[in-house]
Amino acid sequence: MADVKKVVLAYSGGLDTxxxxxxxxxxxxxxxxxxxxxxxxxEEVEPARAKAQAMGVKEIYIxxxxxxxxxxxxxxxxxxNTVYEGEYLLGTSxxxxxxxKRLIEIANATGADAISHGATGKGNDQVRFELGAYAxxxxxxxxxxxxxxxxxxREKLMDYAAKHEIPIERHxxxxxxxxxxxxxxxxxxxxxxxxxxxxxxxxxxxxWTKSPxxxxxxxxxxxxxxxxxDIVAIDGVEMTPATVLATLNKIGGENGIGRLDIVENRYxxxxxxxxxxxxxxxxMLKAHRAxxxxxxxxxxxxxKDELMPKYASLIYNxxxxxxxxxxxxxxxxASQANVNGVVRxxxxxxxxxxxxxxxxxxxxxxxxATFEDDAGAYNxxxxxxxxxxxxxxxxxxxxxxxxxx
Numbered sequence: 001m002a003d004v005k006k007v008v009l010a011y012s013g014g015l016d017t018x019x020x021x022x023x024x025x026x027x028x029x030x031x032x033x034x035x036x037x038x039x040x041x042x043e044e045v046e047p048a049r050a051k052a053q054a055m056g057v058k059e060i061y062i063x064x065x066x067x068x069x070x071x072x073x074x075x076x077x078x079x080x081n082t083v084y085e086g087e088y089l090l091g092t093s094x095x096x097x098x099x100x101k102r103l104i105e106i107a108n109a110t111g112a113d114a115i116s117h118g119a120t121g122k123g124n125d126q127v128r129f130e131l132g133a134y135a136x137x138x139x140x141x142x143x144x145x146x147x148x149x150x151x152x153x154r155e156k157l158m159d160y161a162a163k164h165e166i167p168i169e170r171h172x173x174x175x176x177x178x179x180x181x182x183x184x185x186x187x188x189x190x191x192x193x194x195x196x197x198x199x200x201x202x203x204x205x206x207x208w209t210k211s212p213x214x215x216x217x218x219x220x221x222x223x224x225x226x227x228x229x230d231i232v233a234i235d236g237v238e239m240t241p242a243t244v245l246a247t248l249n250k251i252g253g254e255n256g257i258g259r260l261d262i263v264e265n266r267y268x269x270x271x272x273x274x275x276x277x278x279x280x281x282x283x284m285l286k287a288h289r290a291x292x293x294x295x296x297x298x299x300x301x302x303x304k305d306e307l308m309p310k311y312a313s314l315i316y317n318x319x320x321x322x323x324x325x326x327x328x329x330x331x332x333x334a335s336q337a338n339v340n341g342v343v344r345x346x347x348x349x350x351x352x353x354x355x356x357x358x359x360x361x362x363x364x365x366x367x368x369a370t371f372e373d374d375a376g377a378y379n380x381x382x383x384x385x386x387x388x389x390x391x392x393x394x395x396x397x398x399x400x401x402x403x404x405x
Contacts, residue, residue, distance in 0.1 A: 006031045006112040007143060008103050010129070013048035016118045018166050019157050020145050021055055024116060026164075028143070033059040033110050035103060039095055040066045040184025040246065054167055061106055065098060066184055070241035073098050074185050077315060078284050079229040079339075080304065080332045081292075084312040087262050088274075089281045091186025096125060097320035100132025107140060114141035121147045124267050128318035135321035178205065184245050186258075186278040194273050201261055201275050208253045208277040212350035215256035219348040221355075222251065222283075226291045226343065229336030231284065245280045252279025256350040267317040286352040287343040294362040295339050304335060 007024055011017045011034035024032050034057050036048040045062055052060050073094050084090055103115045115133055119125035121144070130142050151157050161168050177192035187208055193199045203211060225233035231244045239247065252258050258279030266272050292301060307328060314325045341359025345352060368377045 004028045004030050004113050004141060004143070006033060006110060007114045007116050008033045008035055008107045008110065008112045009116045010099055010103060010118065011036050011048060011052065012118075013045075013051045015154070015157055015161065015168055018051060018055070018168060019151065019160050020116065020118055021052070021057070022164050022166055023145055023149060023151075023160075024143065025056070027148075030113075031059075032057055032116075033061070033106060033112055035061045035063070035106050037099055037102060038062070038064045038066060039069050039098070040242065041182040043182075051167060059110055061102075063102060065102065066242040067240055069095065069098055070184060070245050073320075074245065074281075075230045075241055076329055076333070078281070078288055079336050080308055080311050080328075081285060081289055082308060082312045082315065083285070084316045085262070085264055087260060088264055088276065088316075089186065089260075089278045089285065090312065090315050091183065091276060091278055091281065092181050092188055093124070093128065093316045093318075094185065094320075095183045096128035096318065097132045100129050100321075101136060103129075104133055104136040104140065107137065114143050116143040116145065119144065119146065122268065122270070124316070124318070127267055128320075131318040132321050184242060184249070185281050186276050189275040190272065194275060197263060197273050205275065206259065206277060208249065209259055209279055210254060210256045212256035215254065215349045219346045219353075220251060220255055222345045222347065224283075224287045224343045224345065225341075226288075226359075227340055229288070229292075229333075229339040231287070245284075248280030248283045250279075252283050252347065252352075253277070255279075255347040257347060257352055258282040259350070283345065283347070283352050286354060287345060288339075290343045290354040290357045291339055291341050291359065294357050294364045295341065295359050296335065297363065300335050304332065307331075 007028065007030050009017065009021060009024065009032050011021065013036065021032055021034065024030060034048070034052040036045045038045045049060050049062055077090065077094055082090060084093070103117075106112070107115055117126070117129045119129060126144055126147075130144075133140050133142055146152075151160055158168070160166070178189040178194070179191045181188045189201075189205055194201060223235050224231050225236070230241070232238060234244060234247055258277050258281065260276040260278065261273075262276070263271050263273045296304075311325065311328050311332070314320070314322060314328070319325050338361040340361050341357065343354060344356035346355050347353075365377075367375070
């Protein structure tokens with residue numbers, strides 16, 4: 001403890017991190033630098049400044065990271081069509097390497113000895129934060145209070161806050177029964193009734209999306225323009241990455257798109273039920289696969305699909321800054337050189353339906369694929385030899401089986 005003089009804390013200004021701030025000051029007798037990130041969570045981050053100042057913090061960082069988050073983390077992930085365990089679009093997972101990166105940058109800028117976070121000892125986030133931190137600054141010290149203190153309930157945290165006169169906002173409204181995390185890609189819900197896997201999630205839990213039943217009775221059409229695998233315009237209007245995602249969130253939410261209720265396997269070993277709202281990401285995944293369907297070579301597309309589960313696990317488990325993820329990213333990005341064009345979508349009551357796709361780099365050739373007369377573009381007689389060669393190993397095995405009988 002004596003060699004820790006300054007700590008950079010990932011700070012939201014809420015109960016947990018406010019208690020952690022005071023606990024660090026008292027337990028480690030150190031200076032605390034606070035870092036608050038705006039990742040598009042939809043809540044004001046500036047009030048964290050006044051709270052930190054009231055607790056004696058002199059170096060306060062409040063950063064708008066929305067564009068960097070989408071441009072350098074979300075978009076690269078979607079170039080790979082990344083889905084964890086067949087369903088989860090990794091909304092929480094993909095934010096953690098950016099927070100770790102910024103914690104280390106601030107530690108370097110301020111001469112801090114350590115970083116600290118509010119992730120619990122049961123979850124994935126502690127792994128993600130710390131793997132990222134060690135990859136970027138191998139000798140950094142990490143302080144994870146939830147693994148050290150005995151304040152293991154909300155009641156104990158509140159008592160600690162009251163004892164030390166820590167300012168905690170009270171809104172006068174009932175606290176959400178869920179543990180929630182939000183950023184520009186998604187909002188997640190855990191805990192409460194969700195801990196019973198047989199109990200249906202409550203309708204009033206959802207914040208970003210209408211229910212499919214309440215969504216409009218007429219479809220919404222969208223045209224998404226792609227350049228090198230990334231969306232650069234919606235309905236012909238050029239937008240920045242963060243604006244693209246925010247716009248798709250709004251449109252998707254209005255149409256009941258992006259709700260998910262799953263049980264996932266955490267890296268630390270336990271199963272966890274979570275509900276997620278990812279309206280923009282759900283649209284992006286469907287549209288990206290559609291533009292790739294006409295612009296990617298078959299074997300390249302299939303190889304990407306084979307590698308995607310590994311890539312998804314690397315992100316989920318916290319290995320964004322690992323050499324293997326960086327290697328995979330270079331290969332994925334190289335595959336996107338010709339992923340250009342426009343995808344037309346129909347959004348209707350929770351469904352994302354692809355109704356058109358076009359590209360100057362399209363590999364689709366109607367003169368070959370047609371069921372009508374192709375004027376000799378494809379010799380159907382060639383298929384006989386192709387089939388026989390591919391059947392050879394099965395014919396040999398079948399003949400041998402007959403001889404044994």
